[in-house]
Amino acid sequence: MSWRFVVCAALFVTCLLTANVIAVKLVVVGGLTLTAAIVIFPVSYIIGDVLTEVWGYGPTRRVIWLGFACNALMVGAIAAGGALPAAGFWRGQAAYDEILGHTPRILAASFVAYLVGEFANAFVLARLKIATAGRWLWLRTIGSTLVGQGLDTVVFVTLAFAGALPAAVLGHAMLGQWSVKVAYEAAATPLTYAAVAWLKSREQIDTFDHGTDFNPLRLRG
Numbered sequence: 390m391s392w393r394f395v396v397c398a399a400l401f402v403t404c405l406l407t408a409n410v411i412a413v414k415l416v417v418v419g420g421l422t423l424t425a426a427i428v429i430f431p432v433s434y435i436i437g438d439v440l441t442e443v444w445g446y447g448p449t450r451r452v453i454w455l456g457f458a459c460n461a462l463m464v465g466a467i468a469a470g471g472a473l474p475a476a477g478f479w480r481g482q483a484a485y486d487e488i489l490g491h492t493p494r495i496l497a498a499s500f501v502a503y504l505v506g507e508f509a510n511a512f513v514l515a516r517l518k519i520a521t522a523g524r525w526l527w528l529r530t531i532g533s534t535l536v537g538q539g540l541d542t543v544v545f546v547t548l549a550f551a552g553a554l555p556a557a558v559l560g561h562a563m564l565g566q567w568s569v570k571v572a573y574e575a576a577a578t579p580l581t582y583a584a585v586a587w588l589k590s591r592e593q594i595d596t597f598d599h600g601t602d603f604n605p606l607r608l609r610g
Contacts, residue, residue: 390448393588395563397440398452404433405456406463409499413488421565431573434537435581437510443588445596446515451608453507454531457500464496498548506541510534515598523597526585527578534574542567 408430416425433456467489473480491499499515514533521528546563554562589595 391592393592394440394444394448397436398455401433401436401440401452402456403454404429404436405460405503408433409460409463410489414435418569419522421569422562423566425568427566427569427573431534431538431570431577433579434507434510434534434570435574436531437507437537438514438533438581439584439588441511441514441533442518442526442529443592443594443596444587446511446598446601446603447609449511450508451604452510453504453605454608457504460500460503464491467475478506482526495549498545500542504605505544509540510537512520512603513537515601515603519597519599523595526582530578530581531571534571538574539567540571550596585594 399566408426411429412424412426414425416423416427418427435448437453440452471482471485510533513536514529517529517532543565545568546559550559550562
């Protein structure tokens with residue numbers, strides 16, 4: 390793969406890891422309570438769209454798994470760092486645990502939601518590209534986001550908070566987060582068009598996933 394693909398993959402992983410670190414902060418946007426990850430996490434979906442549109446589902450699948458592995462490594466390193474005995478003069482352990490520590494339930498929900506949402510996003514975009522014969526990129530990017538971000542939000546909120554919060558609160562949280570993420574993607578459509586056009590012209594590639602094996606567990610092809 391070219392250096393442009395490597396840069397896109399690196400940006401994808403960076404967005405994912407950054408989002409998971411800053412998600413601990415809650416913010417209010419338009420009356421909705423969201424995590425601070427809203428500033429960067431949707432960008433991972435935009436980059437995922439670009440990867441699938443230019444290079445196809447297969448390479449994007451490998452990037453998704455790369456992001457998963459990097460996230461797992463980061464979580465493991467943070468946990469190991471937190472478990473090490475602190476220096477007697479250091480008073481930041483509580484802050485470390487508060488900001489970087491996550492409960493097993495939240496971590497599991499985050500991992501599952503990421504995989505479900507990203508693979509759904511890539512699959513829908515790749516299939517829509519074939520169905521539309523490569524036309525209407527906006528339909529593919531927004532349509533795939535509607536599905537991918539929707540599944541990501543539903544899976545995460547359900548696994549993380551079901552039983553701990555009333556059903557009405559969960560539903561409101563899902564709808565609010567999903568709406569903001571989709572609006573983010575729609576607003577970024579001009580940038581997506583520009584990035585896709587530039588990459589296709591430089592890479593001299595425009596992949597259609599005819600005959601692609603869409604099994605998310607397959608790492609080759």
